[in-house]
Amino acid sequence: MKPAPFVHHSPRTLDEAVAMLGDVGHDGKVLAGGQSLIPVLNMRLAQPAHLVDINRVAGLDTVTVSDDVVRVGATVRHASLEKNTEAYAVLPLLRQALRNVAHPAIRNRGTTVGSIAHADAAGEMPSIAVLTGAVIEVVGPAGRREVAAADFFEGPLMTVLEADELVEAVRFGRFAEGTRTAFLESARRHGDYALAGVGVAVDVEGQGGDAVVRGARAAYVSVTDVPVVVDLTEAVAGQPFSSAWDGVEDLVQAGIAPEADIHASSEYRRALAAELTRRALTTALSEVAS
Amino acid sequence: MTTRQFGSPVLRKEDPRLVTGNGRYLDDLGHDAWEAAFVRSPHAHARITDIDVDGAVEVEGVIAVYTHEDLDGPAGDRLPLLIPHPSIEAGRTGYALAKDEVNHVGEAIVMVVARDRYIAEDAAQRIVVSYDHLPPVVGIEKSRDGAELVHDDAPGNVAAHLLQEVGNVEAAMAKAPRTLTLDLEIERSACMPMEGKGVLAQWDSDEQRMRIHSSTQTSTGVRAAVAAKLQLPLAQVECIAPDVGGGFGVKIMHPWPEEVLVPWAARRLNHDVKWTEDRREHFTSSAHERGQLQQVTVGFDDDGRLLALDVKFWHDNGAYLPYGVIVPIITATQLLGPYKPQNYRVEFWSLYTNTVLVTPYRGAGRPQGCFAMERTMDAIAAELGIDRTEVRSRNFIQPEEMPYDQGLLFQDGRPLKYDSGDFPASLAKLKALVGWDDFTVYKEEAEAQGRKVGLGIGCYVEGTGVGPYEGGHVHVETSGRVNVATGLTTQGQGHQTILAQIVADELGVSIDDVHVTTGDTRRMPYAVGTFASRGAVMSGNAVALAARAVRAKALRIAADALEVAEEDLQIEDGTISVKGAPHASIALSTVAVMSNPLRYAFDESAKAATQFAGAFDPDKPPVADDDEPGLEGKDFYSPTQATFANGMHAAIVETDPITAEIKILRYCVIHDCGTVVNPMIVEGQVHGGVAQGVGGALYERMEYDETGQLLNASFMDFLIPYASEVPHIETDHLETPSPLNPLGVKGAGEAGTIPVSAVIASAIEDAEGFPIRSMPISPNELWDLRRHQAANPRSTNPRSSTTQESA
Known part of the structure; x- marks a missing residue:
């Protein structure tokens, strides 16, 4: 388990990084946190001739909160975003989801943007990107372009990124005032890739006893090829907070297409996704309810 | 006054070095x-x-x-x-x-x-x-049908076939008022030491x-x-x-x-x-273990007493058989646990498959045997509507029946004869620890809240410390440093500590002066190895015997020097003194000097041993005819048979009514490994063993596809429990000393692992109300079983055949 030979490039500016990536093209890979790439190299499942290591590129390690978005740079570690109180205050879903990303040691090293660019269907953060209506900031030899998260993912481990492009940052959209969120997943072991996971954003109008559910949307982990948003509004609108949310079943089942693997069957993942959705709705509303 | 080390929770001597990253593992060598x-x-x-x-x-x-x-x-x-x-x-x-x-x-x-x-x-x-x-032969069923062969010259893929019988099973079964047949399955797992x-x-x-x-x-x-x-x-x-960095058998x-x-x-x-x-x-x-299919037929009376036990099992030994049939022999013999079957027949086939080798893994065939026996006990209890501990009690070997000969040959070719144990006392302790009699109320309360909880139990007996022998060498240097060597190796068990405890007590020196070397053929060329929970039994007794030889020699020399009788001397804190007259004393280090007559005075202590240093008898040689220079001793411990440890575990699990996720709420262990050298280390062994058992019960399986590809050959997909999956483990000890060895110790290394699959299956069965006959079990599998059960309320489960009542 030693990687095949590669040339390690360590650019200091984004322009340098883009130029190097342009030079090596299909023979190159961007290295950020390395939590997916390095094991793949060690097992020789991929043998790129060049690694463009962006860890020393200036200016990519910042989290910026503005009125509409939380902007996360390409080398921001999961742990750093998870602990960012400003980001949590305006978009709690980030922390709610990040707590489920592997283990602390992996979150200390792995990057949120990297996990989105990697586009693993079992990754938490691609789903959060679509649920928040995120915008992916892409940079390449031809300049910058922006891609909506909904258009970014093409399949498992496949995105619209060209070989000579990298993601500079992701802008997660903030929800409207009154939106309640929760993230739940079930894994075989604590921190493993989930058998199924769900993030929900529930639109609540009013305060205290007068509060009513107006709508809800959910995005899933491990039960869809590419992250999608399932609109649960027709099943939840007007329901009491104490609802068992049984009405969401059909919508969830129509929105997901889980595949079987050695850890769980497709049927079990379906049942799990539906149950997690019901529990996530209850969790999201528990604060309002109390 | 020297504090007695034996029996104390002495901190591990090896830990400061190991936990500060100063261990030297194989890859640290040979730059x-x-x-x-x-x-x-x-x-x-x-x-x-x-x-x-x-x-x-x-x-x-x-x-x-x-x-x-x-x-x-x-x-x-x-x-x-x-x-x-x-x-x-x-x-x-x-x-x-x-x-x-x-x-x-x-x-x-x-x-x-x-x-x-x-x-x-x-x-x-x-x-x-x-x-x-x-054509690849993968899986026991494919191997057993024999249509395709792993080795052309091994017909039916049978590597080995063994039948042992005690009593007359056929006759006893025919007369038994009730019989049951259980088909059981245990999946493959593996040792997975952190260092390969x-x-x-x-x-x-x-x-x-x-x-x-x-x-x-x-x-x-x-x-x-x-x-x-x-x-x-x-x-x-x-x-x-x-x-x-860990061995666990492989x-x-x-x-x-x-x-x-x-x-x-x-x-x-x-x-x-x-x-x-x-x-x-x-x-x-490397190697895997565990994979077996089993069929148990049991005959019993209306009180749940065993009358006849007929076991057949098929053991997957992988592609080759370098370690022989140790694992299935252990399954066949240790299956009996603390019970008296009256009449017992066991037959196994060890089968080739086109998969990696199967060699002993912590527990070494016992988890499978325990699973078979304990599932059977629970099935009898369910059949008769009797409490599960009551059925077990009625079949226990009683303490006054020790030593108890099961009438079989064990893995060392010697009689399967239990030397010690008090099973009723162990069970009483376990029931108290887990609150067995209060559980019904707890379960009713939980059910009223929509929760599913279950209580499970498993008992085992483990033959530990098999021969043929281990040796100990103890050498006192003139500085007072005591070097101890034994040939078996160490993989983190704490041998440096427990062997030092034993020698410190035997010699009357500080444990800080005792330095233990293991697994170095330069220091001890005669040795067997570390397996079968034998470190404390074999090397513990060997170093004790060697230390006693050193003590005897030291007392002889000191008695001569102090002009007193040997029996009037004592050794404390490295000083030999006359009992009741502590001023008349001589340091053990000085005795070491005197034990080795010298020509050359290379330092001050050596000067005292040279030929002109003191009075001597000119008619006697400096080293007597029947003596050797130096204060050292060597001895070997070679037992006539294994010593039998035992234990009983109970667990409370909760299963999610919808997702079928399985959570262990409590895990309780009663453990009897005879006299305990270091209770902290024994508890650590139990904890580690239970953790591995939890892996085998709920997480680990080798996913071979039909072509023989191992689909989960990484820690991402082969699920070893993390600390977050291992429950808090509550332990209590019972000490029934072994009469077979000088220290009264029995092995502790594998114990924690053995009954876990049986215990968890028992608890899940109690929570769910239908039999669990195959382990490990995942949430998905439990969810499938529930659906199958709902569709076929009278059957057991799809991965095993039916439970039948006859007669």
Whole structure:
């Protein structure tokens, strides 16, 4: 388990990084946190001739909160975003989801943007990107372009990124005032890739006893090829907070297409996704309810 | 006053070094060694038609590329069948490098030696092996049907077949008022030590001498095997086990192909050569265990008393049989646990499959046997509507029946005769610890809240400390430092501590002065190895006996010097003094000086031992005819049979009514390993064992597909429980000393692992209300069982046949 030979490039500016990536093209890979790439190299499942290591590129390690978005740079570690109180205050879903990303040691090293660019269907953060209506900031030899998260993912481990492009940052959209969120997943072991996971954003109008559910949307982990948003509004609108949310079943089942693997069957993942959705709705509303 | 160390929770002497990163594991050694990598078979069963190494030879930094053709002499012969047994009908072993045929994915075919491992892997990748595919035999059912063969000359894929019977099962079964038949299944798992295997070989061509470091559980075994394979005089081969990062059984197997090949290449190349196993290699090229299908038929009376027990099982031994039939023999014999079956018949078939070897893994066949027996006990209880502990109680061997001979031959070929144990007392302690009698109320309360909880139990007996022997060597230096050596190896058990505790007490010295060496053939060339929970029993007693010899000699010399009788002397804190007259004393270090008459005074203490230092009897030689110089002693402990530890576990689990997720709420252990040397270390052993048992019960399985590919050969997909999956473990001890050895100890190493699958199955069964007959179990599988049960309310489950009542 030693990687095949590669040339390690360590650019200091984004322009340098883009130029190097342009030079090596299909023979190159961007290295950020390395939590997916390095094991793949060690097992020789991929043998790129060049690694463009962006860890020393200036200016990519910042989290910026503005009125509409939380902007996360390409080398921001999961742990750093998870602990960012400003980001949590305006978009709690980030922390709610990040707590489920592997283990602390992996979150200390792995990057949120990297996990989105990697586009693993079992990754938490691609789903959060679509649920928040995120915008992916892409940079390449031809300049910058922006891609909506909904258009970014093409399949498992496949995105619209060209070989000579990298993601500079992701802008997660903030929800409207009154939106309640929760993230739940079930894994075989604590921190493993989930058998199924769900993030929900529930639109609540009013305060205290007068509060009513107006709508809800959910995005899933491990039960869809590419992250999608399932609109649960027709099943939840007007329901009491104490609802068992049984009405969401059909919508969830129509929105997901889980595949079987050695850890769980497709049927079990379906049942799990539906149950997690019901529990996530209850969790999201528990604060309002109390 | 010297504090007694034996029985105290002494902190581990090895920990400051190990936990500060100062351990020296195999890969920490041999920085200048060339490194090996292997081309391994990607196919489960194939004939090799061609090996093209040209591409590898061209790689810059490659030193040598070897195939089977290059192996000269015994190195090219088949690897040994280590433990022959009369039941073996077709004992097949592999070669160090595959010859003509491969029989499992991961079998080594080509060895590449290069300047470093990176280059070796680059080169290995360029080697092209051509194959003719043969039909793979994967899984016990496919092997058992015998339509396709793993080895052409092993008909029916049967490696071994053994039947043992005590009493008359057929007659007793026919008369039994009730019978039940259970079909059971246990999946494959594996040891998975954090450090894989590894070998460093250093050939000294001037001295014609081979030094091997191996991450092994038996350095004497590796030494002897390499000497034989390389045709070297034993005296010219030494083997040292450095710090070993876990073994759990897989490293008692030897010689691994690499343990032959690395020394062979080092001599051929006249250069240090090293190989460090990586995790993928460990999954497909080391060994697994556990996989069995079982059928139990039991006859019993209306009170739940066993009248006859008839067990058949089919054991998957993988592609080869180098370690013989130790695992199935242990299953067959240790299945009986603390019970008296009256009439018992057990028959097993050990079967070849095109999968990696099966050799002992912590528990070594006992978890399977315990599972069979304990599922049977629960089935009887369910059948009769009697409390599960009551059924067990009625079948216990009673303490006054000890020693109790089960009438079978154990894995060492000696009688399965329990030496000690108090099963009713253990059960009483367990019931109190877990709150057995209060559980019904708790369960009703939980059910009222929509929760599903269940209580499970499992009992076992473990034959520990099997022979043939271990040795101890104790040497007191003139500084007062005490060197202790034993030949068995250590993999983190705390041997440095417990052996020092024993010697400190025996000699009357501070534990800080006692320094223990294990697994170094230079220090103790006669040894067997670390397996079968034998470290404390075998080496503990051996070093105690050696220390007693040293003590006797020290007292003899001191008695002479102090002009008193030996029996009037005592040793405390390293000083020998006259009982009741402490001013009349002599330091043990001084006795060490006196024990070795010297010509040369190289330091102040040596001066006291030289020929002109004091009065002597000119008619006597400086060293008496029947004596030896030095204050040292050596002795061996060799028992007539194993000593039998036992334990009982109980667990409370909760299963999610919708997702079927399984959570262990409580886990309780009563453990009897005889006299406890160090309760902290024993608890640690129990905790680690339970953790591995939880892995086997809920997480770990080897997912072979039908072509023999292992689909989960990484820690991402082979699920070892993390700390977050292991419950808090509540323990209590019962000490019934073994009458068989001087210290009264019984083994503790494997105990925690043995009953866990049985206990968790029992608890899930209690929570769910339908039988659990196959382990491990995942949430998905439990969810499937529920659906099957809802559709077929009277059946057991789809992965086993039915429970039947007859007569």
